[in-house]
Amino acid sequence: MAGTAVRGRLTWQTATVGSVTDETPQARTLSLEVADWPGHRAGQHVDVRLTADDGYQAERAYSIASAPGEPLAITVERLDDGEVSPYLTEELQPGDVLEVRGPIGGYFVWEADFGGPLMLLAGGSGVVPLRAILRYRRLIGSSVPVRLLYSSRSLPDVIYRTELDSYGAEVIYALTRLQPTGWTGYARRVDQPMLAEVAWPAAAQPLAYVCGPTNFVEAVASGLVALGYPAERVKTERFGATGQ
Amino acid sequence: MDPLDSSTLDSSTLDSSTLDGNAIGGLLIEVFGTEMTMAVGTCGSCGTVRHVAELVVYRPGLGTVVRCRACDAVLMAFVQIRGVTCVDLLGLASLA
Numbered sequence: 001m002a003g004t005a006v007r008g009r010l011t012w013q014t015a016t017v018g019s020v021t022d023e024t025p026q027a028r029t030l031s032l033e034v035a036d037w038p039g040h041r042a043g044q045h046v047d048v049r050l051t052a053d054d055g056y057q058a059e060r061a062y063s064i065a066s067a068p069g070e071p072l073a074i075t076v077e078r079l080d081d082g083e084v085s086p087y088l089t090e091e092l093q094p095g096d097v098l099e100v101r102g103p104i105g106g107y108f109v110w111e112a113d114f115g116g117p118l119m120l121l122a123g124g125s126g127v128v129p130l131r132a133i134l135r136y137r138r139l140i141g142s143s144v145p146v147r148l149l150y151s152s153r154s155l156p157d158v159i160y161r162t163e164l165d166s167y168g169a170e171v172i173y174a175l176t177r178l179q180p181t182g183w184t185g186y187a188r189r190v191d192q193p194m195l196a197e198v199a200w201p202a203a204a205q206p207l208a209y210v211c212g213p214t215n216f217v218e219a220v221a222s223g224l225v226a227l228g229y230p231a232e233r234v235k236t237e238r239f240g241a242t243g244q
Numbered sequence: 245m246d247p248l249d250s251s252t253l254d255s256s257t258l259d260s261s262t263l264d265g266n267a268i269g270g271l272l273i274e275v276f277g278t279e280m281t282m283a284v285g286t287c288g289s290c291g292t293v294r295h296v297a298e299l300v301v302y303r304p305g306l307g308t309v310v311r312c313r314a315c316d317a318v319l320m321a322f323v324q325i326r327g328v329t330c331v332d333l334l335g336l337a338s339l340a
C-alpha cells in the first residue's frame with residue numbers, strides 16, 4: 001500500500017533553531033539544525049509542523065533560503081492574520097525546536113545544467129527560493145546570466161536588500177506602495193510594459209522562475225508567455241494570498 | 245485565458261488564495277511514495293496536460309482539492325482522517 005511503503009522516505013524530524021536573523025520588520029531567517037539533513041536543491045521547500053500544548057497541529061510550507069551545501073535555513077514573513085508566522089517570527093528563539101520534513105520539490109528547482117539566461121521574478125516573500133538559486137549559482141561559480149525583478153511594497157520590505165547586489169545579478173526593484181525620496185526606479189505593480197522592458201527577450205531562450213502571491217504569479221507568468229516565453233520555460237510557485 | 249489588459253495584469257477573477265501543486269509536495273510524497281510535482285497530469289474533462297506543480301490547489305481545511313487550471317474540474321482530492329489518507333484521483337485521465 002502506498003501509505004506503508006512511504007514511511008521512512010519523508011519523515012518528520014526535529015529541527016533546533018540555531019540562530020535568527022531579522023531581515024526586515026516582517027521577515028526573519030531561521031537557521032535550523034536537523035540531524036542527518038540530507039541536503040537540498042535550490043528552490044525546494046520544507047514543511048514545518050507546530051504542535052500546541054493541547055495537541056492542535058498546524059503545518060506550513062516554507063521555501064529554503066540557503067543554497068545546496070549550506071546549512072538549512074528558512075525565511076518566514078509574518079502575516080498579520082497568520083496562525084503560524086507570528087510565532088516563527090516573534091516567539092521562536094535559538095534552542096527552540098520545531099518539526100520539519102523535507103526537502104520537498106522537484107519542479108521549482110534550478111540546477112547548473114538547466115542553463116539560462118535566468119529570469120527570476122519575485123513578489124514579496126517569493127524572493128526566498130530565488131535567493132537560494134542566486135546563492136547556489138554564485139557558490140558553484142556559474143556564469144549563467146541572471147536578472148531578478150523584485151516587486152515589494154517598499155525598500156524596507158525588501159528581503160536580503162544588502163546582499164542581493166552581491167550575486168552578480170541584475171536586480172530591478174518595483175516598489176509598489178512607498179518609494180524613497182529621489183527614487184527613479186519602478187514605482188508601480190509589475191505590468192506588461194514593465195515585463196517587456198525588464199525580461200530577457202524570448203529569443204535568448206531564457207528560463208524563468210516566478211514566485212510570490214498567487215495574483216502576482218498569475219499575472220507575471222501570463223505576461224511572460226505573452227512576450228513569447230514557452231509555457232514550459234516559465235516555472236511558477238504560488239504562495240496564496242498574503243493580504244498585501 | 246482572458247486577453248491581457250495592457251495596463252495592469254490584475255487577475256481579479258482568480259481566487260487569490262489558491263495555491264499550486266508545489267504546496268502539497270509533502271502530501272504527495274506521503275501518498276505516492278515519491279516526488280510528484282514534476283509528474284504530468286491529464287485532465288479527464290478537458291484533456292489539458294500540466295505538471296502537478298502547476299495545478300490549482302485548494303485547502304479548505306477539511307482536505308485538499310486539486311483542480312484543472314484550464315477548466316476547473318476536480319482532478320484529485322485528499323482527506324486525512326485519524327492518520328488515514330483517503331485519495332480520489334478519478335478526475336485525472338492519466339498521471340505519469
